[in-house]
Amino acid sequence: MIRRLALSALLLGVVAVWGWTFVVVKDAVALYGVVPFLAVRFLIGAACLAPFCAHRLNLRTLRCGGLIGMAVGAAFLLQTLGLERSTATNTGLVTGLFVVAAPVANRLLFGVRTRWVLWAAIGASLVGLGMLTGGAPQGIASGDYITVCGAVLFGLHVALLDRYSKHHHATVLAFGQLLGAAMLLGGFWLLLAAAGSPAARFEWPSPAVWRALLITAVLATAVAFFVQTFVQKRLSAVETAMIIVLEPIFAAAFGYLLHGDRLTAVQLLGAVLMVAAVVVAELYPLLRKNSPRHTPQG
Secondary structure (H helix, E strand, O other): OHHHHHHHHHHHHHHHHHHHHHHHHHHHHOOOOHHHHHHHHHHHHHHHHHHHHHHHOOHHHHHHHHHHHHHHHHHHHHHHHHHHOOOHHHHHHHHOOHHHHHHHHHHHHHOOOOOHHHHHHHHHHHHHHHHHHHOOOOOOOHHHHHHHHHHHHHHHHHHHHHHHHHHOOHHHHHHHHHHHHHHHHHHHHHHHHHOOOHHHOOOOOOHHHHHHHHHHHHHHHHHHHHHHHHHHOOOOHHHHHHHHOOHHHHHHHHHHHHHOOOOOHHHHHHHHHHHHHHHHHHHHHHHHHHOHHHOOOO
């Protein structure tokens, strides 16, 4: 139990960083194109992990990570395009919808069943998320609909990691994901540049953009993807999703602190409901294990 809580706390730290970077990325893409920013971010992230897995590289793990990375790259592209057209708080809140996509993808692709208690916790999280989003004074922006599509892909990413992370080395698999995402986004950048898109022009980032790139590439990409891959070797997709779903709360909190976004009473109540759902999801396996029906017989 202590080990599970330690893993959950480690992943929660990553989720807090992800919540903070909504504000960081929002400011950066206002100065630099979305696709170039993401391509450079994931390329730097992959470069950070490369030295730690050079002696463990194998084609099978790289191929698996690269394919998962394609979903990651597409998810971040849609999320950031949505962020460009909405607020940091709204984008963070809407991204929380991935909590439904993860178990659904796990069921459809791999036939994994989810216990009713965890479905109830997911439902409570959705209600809380609805209160967070519906209570937002700025309302729903057009970019939020793009973010919904990104949230579906984030759920798919959690399901894919749940399936494959247990069979591969965490660092190599994380490196493969970042490399796959960088290749996808880099290729898209080249296509847009060849088409003459002004949003994909090649230019040196400003100091402010470089700060955002280093923060997101090192902390929110290289470190974060290693931690998520490492944790999902030991926790289920639903348990992971129930922790990551707290990301909207961190996004709203940092939006409040750094961008002047304000939370209403309804939003705060929604945040409490989401936290309570996570507590249930984390404690349920222990309670079930210690129940009389599951006590080993001597």
